[in-house]
Amino acid sequence: MNLPVTVRVSRRFDASCERVFDAWLDPATLGRWLYATVDGQMLRVDVDPRVGGGYAIVERRANGDAAHYGRYLEIDRPHRLVLTLALEPDAEGDRITVDIAPDGDGCVLTLTHEMAAEYAEYADRTEHGWTTILASLERHLHTASPHVKEHHP
DSSP: OOOEEEEEEEEEEEOOOOHHHHTOOOTTTGGGGOOOOOOOEEEEEOOOTTTTTTEEEEEEETTTTEEEEEEEEEEEETTTEEEEESTTTOOOOOEEEEEEEEEEEEEEEEEEEEEOGGGGGHHHHHHHHHHHHHHHHHHHHHHHOOOOOOOOO
């Protein structure tokens, strides 16, 4: 039996654990950064943010619609979120774990993506994808915050 492949990405945020955690479950803003691309048009963002609930995020892209589906397995605000990720609504999907730890006046998010061994060739692409998504989350938190400090030269 082949063991799952694990991809891990970490990023520090200048925001509280609560703000970063809540962004993952906010139906009003989730489609602005999670699985969103610069040129895509968000078609559907359905979120039922409770253990056993799920999500569906569909974006129209130049090469066709990109759909992401999942279920919430564990919600421990503001430290841990475990969910699945699949490209088909009824698929079991990969396991995504989001751990958030305080770090000074901000926090560090560590995302762990466990995928089936047969997808090992996609590990680098998956790591790059999550790195891009976490950068989008950072931009979202920065623009959504009324407490952002202005920096003037």
